[in-house]
Amino acid sequence: DGGITQSPKYLFRKEGQNxxxxxxxxxxxxxxxxxxxxxxxxxxxxxxxxxxxxxxxxDIAEGYSVSREKKESFPLTVTSAQKNPTAFYLCAxxxxxxxxxxxxxxxxxxxx
Amino acid sequence: QQQVKQSPQSLIVQKGxxxxxxxxxxxTAFDYFPWYQQFPGKGPALLIxxxxxxxxxxxxxxxxxxxxxxxQFSLHIMDSQPGDSATYFCAASHGSSNTGKLIFGQGxxxxxxx
Numbered sequence: 662d663g664g665i666t667q668s669p670k671y672l673f674r675k676e677g678q679n680x681x682x683x684x685x686x687x688x689x690x691x692x693x694x695x696x697x698x699x700x701x702x703x704x705x706x707x708x709x710x711x712x713x714x715x716x717x718x719x720d721i722a723e724g725y726s727v728s729r730e731k732k733e734s735f736p737l738t739v740t741s742a743q744k745n746p747t748a749f750y751l752c753a754x755x756x757x758x759x760x761x762x763x764x765x766x767x768x769x770x771x772x773x
Numbered sequence: 774q775q776q777v778k779q780s781p782q783s784l785i786v787q788k789g790x791x792x793x794x795x796x797x798x799x800x801t802a803f804d805y806f807p808w809y810q811q812f813p814g815k816g817p818a819l820l821i822x823x824x825x826x827x828x829x830x831x832x833x834x835x836x837x838x839x840x841x842x843x844x845q846f847s848l849h850i851m852d853s854q855p856g857d858s859a860t861y862f863c864a865a866s867h868g869s870s871n872t873g874k875l876i877f878g879q880g881x882x883x884x885x886x887x
């Protein structure tokens with residue numbers, strides 16, 4: 662089945678640690694995105710990539726980093742510089758310049 | 774100018790009733806307006822979308838109404854069912870940017886009472 666796979670579903674991080682969230686897609690989409698979801702704030706764009714080896718900052722990129730070494734993969738690292746990382750993280754993909762974005766099932770990150 | 778404002782924040786409707794969620798935008802370059810449905814603990818899924826060259830689009834019980842001059846669009850859910858209980862997000866993007874990135878509204882939590 663084609664789709665977007667995010668892992669893990671739940672992640673716990675100690676303060677001061679970096680953690681990496683995985684996102685893989687087999688839809689042959691060129692573009693991939695990371696959104697953060699907090700209660701009452703909708704989805705906010707962290708980073709996006711339109712092509713391999715290229716990515717752009719979104720609205721809330723501080724404290725996050727990404728890589729795009731393969732078309733299918735777009736991992737997100739939440740660094741210790743992110744002061745409030747507890748949130749629900751969603752990965753999405755679409756065709757280049759496309760419209761419909763397909764979302765993964767999300768990773769819930771909690772700082773303990 | 775990149776914001777999309779959504780209201781109400783929450784909505785309770787009786788089974789069989791009409792649910793209406795409204796969104797407003799400022800950037801006139803937006804040319805794609807989707808609505809996403811999200812169930813708890815899941816990722817959002819595209820429900821229905823519209824482009825500004827039409828004023829209305831209907832798919833089953835779901836209808837988008839679009840008012841270009843007012844820069845507003847709304848989702849109407851006819852004959853609302855308990856299974857429609859979810860969070861709904863409006864969004865907007867502009868194709869000229871060629872990025873595909875979406876600007877989302879704040880979300881509306883819909884509860885349909887049996």
